[in-house]
Amino acid sequence: xxxxxxxxxxxxxxxxxxxxxxxxxxxxxxxxxxxxxxxxxxxxxxxxxxxxxxxxxxxxxxxxxxxxxxxxxxxxxxxxxxxxxxxxxxxxxxxxxxxxxxxxxxxxxxxxxxxxxxxxxxxxxxxxxxxxxxxxxxxxxxxxxxxxxxxxxxxxxxxxxxxxxxxxxxxxxxxxxxxxxxxxxxxxxxxxxxxxxxxxxxxxxxxxxxxxxxxxxxxxxxxxxxxxxxxxxxxxxxxxxxxxxxxxxxxxxxxxxxxxxxxxxxxxxxxxxxxxxxxxxxxxxxxxxxxxxxxxxxxxxxxxxxxxxxxxxxxxxxxxxxxxxxxxxxxxxxxxxxx
Amino acid sequence: xxxxxxxxxxxxxxxxxxxxxxxxxxxxxxxxxxxxxxxxxxxxxxxxxxxxxxxxxxxxxxxxxxxxxxxxxxxxxxxxxxxxxxxxxxxxxxxxxxxxxxxxxxxxxxxxxxxxxxxxxxxxxxxxxxxxxxxxxxxxxxxxxxxxxxxxxxxxxxxxxxxxxx
Amino acid sequence: xxxxxxxxxxxxxxxxxxxxxxxxxxxxxxxxxxxxxxxxxxxxxxxxxxxxxxxxxxxxxxxxxxxxxxxxxxxxxxxxxxxxxxxxxxxxxxxxxxxxxxxxxxxxxxxxxxxxxxxxxxxxxxxxxxxxxxxxxxxxxxxxxxxxxxxxxxxxxxxxxxxxxxxxxxxxxxxxxxxxxxxxxxxxxxxxxxxxxxxxxxxxxxxxxxxxxxxxxxxxxxxxxxxxxxxxxxxxxxxxxxxxxxxxxxxxxxxxxxxxxxxxxxxxxxxxxxxxxxxxxxxxxxxxxxxxxxxxxxxxxxxxxxxxxxxxxxxxxxxxxxxxxxxxxxxxxxxxxxxxxxxxxxxxxxxxxxxxxxxxxxxxxxxxxxxxxxxxxxx
Numbered sequence: 001x002x003x004x005x006x007x008x009x010x011x012x013x014x015x016x017x018x019x020x021x022x023x024x025x026x027x028x029x030x031x032x033x034x035x036x037x038x039x040x041x042x043x044x045x046x047x048x049x050x051x052x053x054x055x056x057x058x059x060x061x062x063x064x065x066x067x068x069x070x071x072x073x074x075x076x077x078x079x080x081x082x083x084x085x086x087x088x089x090x091x092x093x094x095x096x097x098x099x100x101x102x103x104x105x106x107x108x109x110x111x112x113x114x115x116x117x118x119x120x121x122x123x124x125x126x127x128x129x130x131x132x133x134x135x136x137x138x139x140x141x142x143x144x145x146x147x148x149x150x151x152x153x154x155x156x157x158x159x160x161x162x163x164x165x166x167x168x169x170x171x172x173x174x175x176x177x178x179x180x181x182x183x184x185x186x187x188x189x190x191x192x193x194x195x196x197x198x199x200x201x202x203x204x205x206x207x208x209x210x211x212x213x214x215x216x217x218x219x220x221x222x223x224x225x226x227x228x229x230x231x232x233x234x235x236x237x238x239x240x241x242x243x244x245x246x247x248x249x250x251x252x253x254x255x256x257x258x259x260x261x262x263x264x265x266x267x268x269x270x271x272x273x274x275x276x277x278x279x280x281x282x283x284x285x286x287x288x289x290x291x292x293x294x295x296x297x298x299x300x301x302x303x304x305x306x307x308x309x310x311x312x313x314x315x316x317x318x319x320x321x322x323x324x325x326x327x328x329x330x331x332x333x334x335x336x337x338x339x
Numbered sequence: 340x341x342x343x344x345x346x347x348x349x350x351x352x353x354x355x356x357x358x359x360x361x362x363x364x365x366x367x368x369x370x371x372x373x374x375x376x377x378x379x380x381x382x383x384x385x386x387x388x389x390x391x392x393x394x395x396x397x398x399x400x401x402x403x404x405x406x407x408x409x410x411x412x413x414x415x416x417x418x419x420x421x422x423x424x425x426x427x428x429x430x431x432x433x434x435x436x437x438x439x440x441x442x443x444x445x446x447x448x449x450x451x452x453x454x455x456x457x458x459x460x461x462x463x464x465x466x467x468x469x470x471x472x473x474x475x476x477x478x479x480x481x482x483x484x485x486x487x488x489x490x491x492x493x494x495x496x497x498x499x500x501x502x503x504x505x
Numbered sequence: 506x507x508x509x510x511x512x513x514x515x516x517x518x519x520x521x522x523x524x525x526x527x528x529x530x531x532x533x534x535x536x537x538x539x540x541x542x543x544x545x546x547x548x549x550x551x552x553x554x555x556x557x558x559x560x561x562x563x564x565x566x567x568x569x570x571x572x573x574x575x576x577x578x579x580x581x582x583x584x585x586x587x588x589x590x591x592x593x594x595x596x597x598x599x600x601x602x603x604x605x606x607x608x609x610x611x612x613x614x615x616x617x618x619x620x621x622x623x624x625x626x627x628x629x630x631x632x633x634x635x636x637x638x639x640x641x642x643x644x645x646x647x648x649x650x651x652x653x654x655x656x657x658x659x660x661x662x663x664x665x666x667x668x669x670x671x672x673x674x675x676x677x678x679x680x681x682x683x684x685x686x687x688x689x690x691x692x693x694x695x696x697x698x699x700x701x702x703x704x705x706x707x708x709x710x711x712x713x714x715x716x717x718x719x720x721x722x723x724x725x726x727x728x729x730x731x732x733x734x735x736x737x738x739x740x741x742x743x744x745x746x747x748x749x750x751x752x753x754x755x756x757x758x759x760x761x762x763x764x765x766x767x768x769x770x771x772x773x774x775x776x777x778x779x780x781x782x783x784x785x786x787x788x789x790x791x792x793x794x795x796x797x798x799x800x801x802x803x804x805x806x807x808x809x810x811x812x813x814x815x816x817x818x819x820x821x822x823x824x825x826x827x828x829x830x831x832x833x834x835x836x837x838x839x840x841x842x843x844x845x846x847x848x849x850x851x852x853x854x855x856x857x858x859x860x861x862x863x864x865x866x867x868x869x870x871x872x873x874x875x876x877x878x879x880x881x882x883x884x
Contacts, residue, residue: 117390121394304641
């Protein structure tokens with residue numbers, strides 16, 4: 001009884017809280033990393049080195065006036081930010097942070113749930129998030145946010161295809177759709193799938209950048225764009241939801257990349273004897289480190305690259321990434337049969 | 340017992356949302372109720388231990404197809420065609436004809452089920468992805484290929500229609 | 506420009522696609538000032554652009570008719586506020602031409618130094634804002650970091666960073682501070698090391714190339730026809746630079762090259778300006794090395810009153826050919842007519858021609874590539 005109900009509940013609360021705190025601090029991390037790349041310091045005033053900045057931002061967004069456009073569709077206008085945020089958060093239900101944790105005599109699996117179709121669950125949940133973007137633009141009852149939101153969602157749908165194709169190759173190698181199963185397959189095979197499937201990893205990462213509307217694919221929400229983007233009419237807490245959802249999506253993409261391609265909670269070099277001390281670092285710490293590395297690369301890319309124009313972006317996704325991903329599937333299939 | 344209650348609750352939700360789809364005033368609200376409907380169907384699949392189907396239902400139907408419905412509804416000017424004004428009962432007659440066709444189809448299915456003996460109940464194991472995959476690529480290969488070709492035709496048709504004259 | 510949708514007999518398409526009219530500005534992060542564009546779009550493609558200017562008009566030309574000849578130098582600072590020294594230079598040289606004053610050699614060298622430093626600073630601002638509009642935000646910070654060094658040098662010379670007031674009719678108000686020349690050379694070395702950094706981020710970057718290659722192509726004949734000047738003209742392949750064709754200040758004594766482009770697209774304009782920075786550094790080094798001794802101010806009467814007459818004189822400002830037309834009636838302490846030919850104003854006229862057929866996202870890149878300053882356009 002306890003194990004079946006109470007532990008998952010506690011885990012849900014912990015994961016939820018951890019993700020929200022992580023999202024807030026990723027925002028600060030982005031400002032700091034961008035600042036240091038650009039020869040400046042970033043937030044420094046609120047707390048030591050700006051560490052309390054996210055709390056100040058959260059407070060500000062809480063107390064801001066909630067403006068609803070007069071002719072906006074009230075229900076949809078309220079629902080849109082929720083529809084964007086919830087999928088980003090519930091995707092964490094199947095991500096394995098560690099193998100087994102032994103606490104107070106119980107062995108607790110290091111994940112909220114192990115669904116046998118875990119990987120597809122994450123993809124399907126992400127596709128629901130697209131509704132929030134479309135509805136956010138539409139419910140503002142203004143033609144520019146509507147057009148911007150439709151473009152953003154078209155971008156998301158296009159890159160979803162390429163990303164899903166790369167996940168197919170991972171499934172082919174692992175033989176299972178369960179996230180835990182994929183990590184265990186990497187343990188069994190002795191090498192991480194990033195080295196077995198470098199093309200898939202590359203496409204996944206580029207697709208992940210496009211899925212989360214990050215540079216260089218962030219034209220739909222760029223300040224230099226003509227239209228204000230799909231969240232123009234949102235202010236206060238509602239805007240905060242869109243904002244949080246984007247960063248939560250970033251963390252989801254990074255976590256999934258870690259789990260699928262970089263061994264999840266596994267320590268690197270398990271077979272090298274003089275590096276066996278790496279095994280003493282707990283699994284969840286490895287997971288955290290690897291996810292952090294991916295997040296850092298997200299931020300790094302944003303600070304460095306200019307942004308693609310929308311038609312170039314779509315051309316890249318449809319004419320380059322999707323054929324490459326499909327080719328990758330075919331080649332993997334051949335190799336799997338031959339070897 | 341819990342399963343029965345769950346089933347009835349879900350069935351009520353599904354039928355309720357379907358009714359809302361048909362009666363909603365705004366086309367966008369219709370589409371949103373349709374999404375909710377599909378999500379409830381996905382939950383039903385989970386109750387029936389068909390997790391893969393549930394996820395695919397959400398991913399493909401709710402997350403792909405209906406999104407494109409939404410695009411069309413938002414972008415295309417949906418006004419009543421000119422002929423509708425000249426003949427006010429047109430929609431009513433059309434609706435009657437379609438509902439008669441649906442009732443006839445349902446009747447045919449019910450009759451078929453009555454006449455044919457019950458086959459063995461199929462069970463899905465925990466790895467139902469593999470099971471579905473095997474069935475799809477061996478027993479049901481031809482329908483699978485026909486469906487693929489149908490989708491290909493639809494894609495080509497869409498591209499031809501949307502292509503602008505240079 | 507009419508906003509009436511076109512009526513044709515062609516079969517009506519399935520989707521309602523009228524022309525969309527969008528207003529961009531005057532408050533917009535990417536219009537580099539208070540510029541207003543009214544764009545007519547067909548889907549994503551721009552059919553036409555209507556430019557509305559005047560939001561920064563301060564009546565400088567009229568104001569000058571009520572100021573005396575020395576006070577006007579202050580007003581010229583505020584036209585192209587990014588490159589004030591060249592504005593000053595154009596004005597004082599025009600008055601000196603009207604007055605037939607011979608400026609001492611040292612003063613001419615100092616003027617050249619200031620102009621070229623200003624050219625570097627102006628191009629750095631251009632590069633930073635242009636890159637930022639296209640999305641490479643880091644380049645903006647890097648360029649401004651170097652521009653700070655130039656502004657420090659200028660502040661040391663004349664006390665101001667932006668509105669310099671650094672030249673007078675007949676010469677320079679101050680001589681160079683001690684060690685200033687050494688600091689200028691140190692800056693040149695730093696800038697030479699930093700230019701490869703910007704290039705590393707942009708020049709071979711695939712995304713940058715896709716955003717700037719073949720965007721806004723103008724052929725040489727068209728460029729001359731529109732009346733372009735400065736880097737846009739040179740990027741289209743026309744070899745015209747006032748510093749070489751009609752040398753002024755001390756330019757005839759220095760060796761430098763004029764970068765000429767081949768394709769006339771945004772990428773070429775980027776390369777041309779980048780190379781101009783290098784050539785400016787070359788001129789600065791030569792000027793510092795050959796700095797002559799002597800007075801910095803010619804013998805000019807206290808109250809400047811040029812004889813009656815009118816003249817036009819042009820110089821090569823960072824943005825293009827900056828011309829001043831001044832008419833004096835010989836009697837009053839102010840000009841009779843003060844007219845500026847700002848390069849930004851003339852280059853801006855090319856914008857509708859440039860954006861036609863491009864997508865909305867390119868409009869921002871194209872405004873950036875012409876390099877306009879509204880202070881100059883509107884005066």
